[in-house]
Amino acid sequence: MFPGLFFCFFHGVQMAEAYSTQLDRVQTAIREIEENGATTSYSIAGRSATTADLETLYSRESRLLALVARENRGGGARVRRCVPQG
Numbered sequence: 001m002f003p004g005l006f007f008c009f010f011h012g013v014q015m016a017e018a019y020s021t022q023l024d025r026v027q028t029a030i031r032e033i034e035e036n037g038a039t040t041s042y043s044i045a046g047r048s049a050t051t052a053d054l055e056t057l058y059s060r061e062s063r064l065l066a067l068v069a070r071e072n073r074g075g076g077a078r079v080r081r082c083v084p085q086g
Contacts (some may be wrong), residue, residue: 019071023064030057 033054 001067019067023061024070026057026061026064030054050051
């Protein structure tokens with residue numbers, strides 16, 4: 001799997017979605033719930049959907065913010081408290 005990509009399926013086609021795109025969607029969902037209130041579940045034309053609660057969205061947002069920050073600094077592991085040898 002490639003870093004920074006999330007694979008989703010849409011009508012049987014696999015598409016890659018970057019962490020920054022996921023973050024935009026999560027933040028939009030949070031904003032909509034905060035501004036308009038949340039519908040916990042609904043049904044349209046025989047199909048039903050449930051909106052995520054804010055706690056779950058905040059948790060996902062936090063994780064995505066960290067992943068986007070890691071991508072922006074070039075990826076890889078960050079080394080802390082390292083003492084040079086020599």
